[in-house]
Amino acid sequence: MEHTEPHSMPPGRLFGGMDVGGSKIETCLFDGRFRALERRRVQTTCANYEELLDCIVGEAHWLDACAGGAVDLGIGLPGLVDHATGRAVTSNLPATGRPLREDLLARLGRSVAMANDCKCFALSEANGGAGEGCETTLGLILGTGVGGGVTHHGRLVLGHNDLPGELGHLGIPGRLVAQWGLPMLPCGCGRIGCYETLLSGPGLVRLASGHGGADRSPAEIAQLAGIGDPAMAAAMREWLTLLAELIHTAQCTIDMECVVLGGGLSRIPDVAQMLADTYGGRRIAGRETRFAVARFGDASGTRGAALLLKS
Ligand SMILES: [Zn+2]
Numbered sequence: 001m002e003h004t005e006p007h008s009m010p011p012g013r014l015f016g017g018m019d020v021g022g023s024k025i026e027t028c029l030f031d032g033r034f035r036a037l038e039r040r041r042v043q044t045t046c047a048n049y050e051e052l053l054d055c056i057v058g059e060a061h062w063l064d065a066c067a068g069g070a071v072d073l074g075i076g077l078p079g080l081v082d083h084a085t086g087r088a089v090t091s092n093l094p095a096t097g098r099p100l101r102e103d104l105l106a107r108l109g110r111s112v113a114m115a116n117d118c119k120c121f122a123l124s125e126a127n128g129g130a131g132e133g134c135e136t137t138l139g140l141i142l143g144t145g146v147g148g149g150v151t152h153h154g155r156l157v158l159g160h161n162d163l164p165g166e167l168g169h170l171g172i173p174g175r176l177v178a179q180w181g182l183p184m185l186p187c188g189c190g191r192i193g194c195y196e197t198l199l200s201g202p203g204l205v206r207l208a209s210g211h212g213g214a215d216r217s218p219a220e221i222a223q224l225a226g227i228g229d230p231a232m233a234a235a236m237r238e239w240l241t242l243l244a245e246l247i248h249t250a251q252c253t254i255d256m257e258c259v260v261l262g263g264g265l266s267r268i269p270d271v272a273q274m275l276a277d278t279y280g281g282r283r284i285a286g287r288e289t290r291f292a293v294a295r296f297g298d299a300s301g302t303r304g305a306a307l308l309l310k311s
Helices: 050-065 100-108 117-126 174-180 201-208 218-226 229-255 271-280 297-307
Strands: 015-020 024-030 036-043 071-075 113-116 136-142 144-154 258-262 289-292
Touching: 015 050, 015 117, 024 050, 024 218, 024 297, 036 050, 036 071, 036 297, 050 071, 050 100, 071 117, 071 297, 113 297, 117 136, 117 144, 117 258, 117 297, 136 229, 174 229, 201 218, 201 229, 218 229, 229 271, 258 271, 271 289
Parallel strands: 015 071, 071 113, 136 258, 258 289
Antiparallel strands: 015 024, 024 036, 136 144
């Protein structure tokens, strides 16, 4: 019988993907078809920039050890690199104003690909995921925040400042605010009344609070709505309507073929179908938009980061 070493690597090019978050770093080695070979997740408590660099470099060296040599690396992170200054802008990592890409180049001796984590999600789902084969896709993460990315023929559309898909910071339409008496809340971006304040996980909780459902989790809200609780059903209806309005704005802007939902709220049972039903009445004409839930889920962060290296 042929014996296979547990860590023997397949022939061909390997890719490294790293998902850097505020409290953890997940790192994964992929084969040439972007199938995971080795994966690990470490908790991080990086108090400052130097510690963050140390953590990323340490995980990159773990990848190299797995691969048996220096491996190309893509990194997804909650933020972006300012194209005007080359410096990072991020609210969840101690890296704002720092030349993260250049410092990693200096420490690792190779350049790394880098993108916003929502963009990595969209890229992963458009390549072998739920948006595979669609001409234009919108990948939309509904979690602690709301953000996304746009792909065209499987490639990220990055625009002038990597912003396509940053839909969470559009403003909620005044007609819905007036109709339901929605609260206009401050957003992390510094403005007031962004979609994110009511469409994120905490946002759904706020909508439920407006119907007497204080302190209910998103999963509880969805479950109660599903069994006919009128107050929680009203909260879910508001959430779905707001989301459908946001999708409508995206449709009129980029006219995507498919929307792939990710993040914690994408785990609400039947959410893609409920959204398709709610969105249906807004459709202007022509071919239908397809709604789907992410195929790779939380693993899309590392997978999409590695896919940044695909040429
Ligand atoms: Zn905002």
